[in-house]
Amino acid sequence: MRASQFHLFTLKEAPSDAEVVSQKLMLRAGMIRKAAAGIYSYMPMGLRAIRKVEAIIREEMNRAGAMELVMPLVQPAELWQETGRWDKMGEELLRLKDRHERDFALQPTSEEVVTDIARQELKSYRQLPKNFYQIQTKFRDERRPRFGVMRGREFVMKDAYSFDRSAEAAGRSYDIMYAAYQRIFDRLGLAYRAVAADTGAIGGDRSHEFQVIADTGEDAIVYCPTSAYAANIELAEAVSLLPHRAAPEEGLEKTPTPGRETCAEVADLLDLPLERTVKSLVLAADEVDEAGRPAGATVWLLLVRGDHELNEVKAGKIDGLKAGFRFASETEILEHFGSRPGSLGPIGPRRPVRIVADRTVADMADFVCGANEEGFHYTGVNWGRDLPEPDLVADIRNVVEGDPSPDGRGTLAIQRGIEVGHVFYLGTRYSEAMNATFLDDDGKPKHFEMGCYGIGVTRILGAAIEQNHDARGIIWPVPIAPFEAVVCPVGWSKSPAVREESQRLYDALLAAGVDVMLDDRDERPGVMFADWELIGVPHRITLGERGLKDGIAEYQGRRDGEASKVPVADVAAFVIERVKAARA
Amino acid sequence: MRASQFHLFTLKEAPSDAEVVSQKLMLRAGMIRKAAAGIYSYMPMGLRAIRKVEAIIREEMNRAGAMELVMPLVQPAELWQETGRWDKMGEELLRLKDRHERDFALQPTSEEVVTDIARQELKSYRQLPKNFYQIQTKFRDERRPRFGVMRGREFVMKDAYSFDRSAEAAGRSYDIMYAAYQRIFDRLGLAYRAVAADTGAIGGDRSHEFQVIADTGEDAIVYCPTSAYAANIELAEAVSLLPHRAAPEEGLEKTPTPGRETCAEVADLLDLPLERTVKSLVLAADEVDEAGRPAGATVWLLLVRGDHELNEVKAGKIDGLKAGFRFASETEILEHFGSRPGSLGPIGPRRPVRIVADRTVADMADFVCGANEEGFHYTGVNWGRDLPEPDLVADIRNVVEGDPSPDGRGTLAIQRGIEVGHVFYLGTRYSEAMNATFLDDDGKPKHFEMGCYGIGVTRILGAAIEQNHDARGIIWPVPIAPFEAVVCPVGWSKSPAVREESQRLYDALLAAGVDVMLDDRDERPGVMFADWELIGVPHRITLGERGLKDGIAEYQGRRDGEASKVPVADVAAFVIERVKAARA
Structure with a gap:
């Protein structure tokens, strides 16, 4: 992609109503544009990152045997009334009427629609297990939308729903999704933690949140550095801090x-x-x-x-x-x-x-x-x-840093996190409410054992930035950067040597499959550098007339303290190697 | 993909409320499932075709220099009030209120939002031309939704919007889109016609519909077989059928x-x-x-x-x-x-x-x-x-078959068509209403010259089927078939030879990039053939024990009258060649 043919739009200052760093940087880098409170357009630069996140999720969901479909955004009230959520859900569920005064809801999730599909299309145990997922727009009418894409009203979510013959089989589906989520967040290049979470009325221990670690996170996540214990603060077990009750020594x-x-x-x-x-x-x-x-x-x-x-x-x-x-x-x-x-x-x-x-x-x-x-x-x-x-x-209290781990294998630490994924065993809650059954091998109808599995696609962008940024801007993990590398020619219009060498490097990177931008705007280096550091492109190569005379290009990794000199002849291979390493 | 790991769901009979053949076949083939009137889930089999259509559109839009973004589905009323469409549009525009009683609309198109983006982000003539597009869910609250995905309420549309300095430059953008649309519909493998259409209040001659030719189409399209003249019936010019007015011969x-x-x-x-x-x-x-x-x-x-x-x-x-x-x-x-x-x-x-x-x-x-x-x-x-x-x-009448072509180069013929695309020069209608300006090279603000360009992504599926089907089911053009080929082993569970040879063929096709299905359900040939003919997979290869003894596979093209015998050793190459030819 050439910058002159792309829509680059950066701001020196974020709008005054932006609250958190990811929101400020996404607005400044021209990745999103606000249309209304909690409702954003995803601009070309931001959409590139979203599409990369989606592609990784899609690959791993398919690899895990899940099947993609798309369920409607506008869903009939009747289905929501069957599960009682039409009444139980508060104002977050945006309700609307069509021209014939029939009630509909905008999907915040799709348990009802997918269970309706299952009860019509999954008739026999021989069709199980099945896992359906979609990557689709969701709407939740948050009372106070904020933090940009982190708590928006309209957002993109991957939601998956598994259908099984038995609780045991549902456990296997759960484990498969848990493993897929680990691969997804590993591949996204994010530091995260999977933590046990509360299962509410369902009970059991089959609920995990995937939390991106960030000091600015809204959630407290509890873990034991010397064992595998990890849970969110709502669930993390607090043990007694006293070995036993001491005998009284004082009078009342x-x-x-x-x-x-x-x-x-x-x-x-x-x-x-x-x-x-x-x-x-x-x-x-x-x-x-x-x-x-x-x-x-x-x-x-x-x-x-x-x-x-x-x-x-x-x-x-x-x-x-x-x-x-x-x-x-x-x-x-x-x-x-x-x-x-x-x-x-x-x-x-x-x-x-x-x-x-x-x-x-x-x-x-x-x-x-x-x-x-x-x-x-x-x-x-x-x-x-x-x-x-x-x-x-x-146990009715929150754990605190330094508490003994409930597994007895260390003391607890607490980090802040941003919830970007959730895997949840639903049991028969929805299949019973909607009487969704299949014929089991004994010829009798049974309710599906279900699980649901969500990933906040657009929220991942915010979380990635909260975790990876500095004073100059975003520092994208390579797998989800809008561009993996940028070639910055100094003197594009004036120097044929710079132009030719930049084009050659750009072509070489492109041919190697690197998602590269050529900044042919003919801007001063300061302007180019500020833009690309704000946007957070991981690899930058600068070519100027002086350096070229000595056969030298300037390479700057987005996390590097300073630029390094690399022979022009080697710089393509140098960048390709780094990009490929980060992708693996 | 193996059939046992996919969600195959076919019906012998279409639901009684299905009206047209594409709707019936899509429901019977398990491609869509109705959630409410005019609102469908796109099931895994249908979504595969949709994604292929989207990929072709995306490639050609990008090649034409357009940039992808995503605009919100839920759009604030204020923008729609600026252009007057909040009042002018009838009940097709689905309006809703959020929890704070603020007015919103579900996007039927996005002229308002994109013009709002342009007036904020396109400040200078140096940033022009620009063309933004999205492939995104749309909603139109049709009074009488029908014909499945052909006239649904919720549907997927590619909508693009161009911004230019002058009417002349807007004409160039229009021509670029017109050419891109020709490439798109060529690549989709559809018989279509681009016809001049009415421009309404805008005037001028810059409006064309892309019509997929089908006897069941709702639109009448007029063309001259011996010249380039083509227009929809609304616009097609009717000339006088008499050379001059004759002298009276009768008395009143x-x-x-x-x-x-x-x-x-x-x-x-x-x-x-x-x-x-x-x-x-x-x-x-x-x-x-x-x-x-x-x-x-x-x-x-x-x-x-x-x-x-x-x-x-x-x-x-x-x-x-x-x-x-x-x-x-x-x-x-x-x-x-x-x-x-x-x-x-x-x-x-x-x-x-x-x-x-x-x-x-x-x-x-x-x-x-x-x-x-x-x-x-x-x-x-x-x-x-x-x-x-x-x-x-x-000229106040519809032309009829046999009328002289208005270009004087033949006589007119009429076909039925299904409108799947529309390119339209908007002029300054929206930019003036929303006061969207850029600074021109004379330092003065000017209103953008705009164009809009739509393609009905999900409607294309319906149109493709209306054009391509027979009594047994759908006949997909290869580029948008959910699978390009299917391997049908006869005796999957019983015959190791059939299993091995089928797997080998499947692997060979997969390795060559063919989107192939292996039907490992162990069904009788009649069941397999009926399913795949209904679903419309272009190439089918059947392997049975008897044929394998003679080294023979059975090949059936979906349009072929009967199957032909091909040596097992050649059948992979045979199919690969056909698939690649259809893609080019």
């Missing part, structure tokens, strides 16, 4: 703590380590009677150590909270504890509450907690002696 | 024609050729006053020969009818002619009407027309003598 004492509400303030006042305090969190689960009418709320007191944080996903797995919970209102708190938040604790609530202690809290002795009286805390609190044992001991 | 006579209303009935009664009669059509153009309030209607009488048909597009080009017209109501007709339809004519209307004669009618003498009195016609009518010359003589 009610201490004035005027104006001190947080554990840190209380610990500071009492000159005790924060690890001696216990934080009280009051939740409420609304009840309904048999007719579905509201029937009051059950109030729960959850206790975590003062330096720990409640993990709401874990709390949601407690029997009694599974159907949903909320933080209790001030009225409910006053009613049950006789005191406002800031002095709450498990000793002598006014009305009965269910008390859940985090594993570490259950092992604490001589701890500090609120006295259910404004301006007072208890010190020297001990389970069994000063208050009954908790109703339930459970 | 009012003849009773009780119960005879059509020209054919009257001619029959009077025993005259239909070519002696004149048909009266009454149109009305609603007027508005300066404040935009309705201000009555002007009534027009249009006259065509009894065997001819009014061409409404041509009528719409008459001064006074350009702003829109309708057929007059019975009340208006009674008011102006004193008679009901069936006896209307140009002699002595009760109130003044504007009379437009088709060119042939203006040259007629001694003709027959209604007498504006129920049950009576005039015979022997002559212009000038019996009634004034018409207010206007114009």
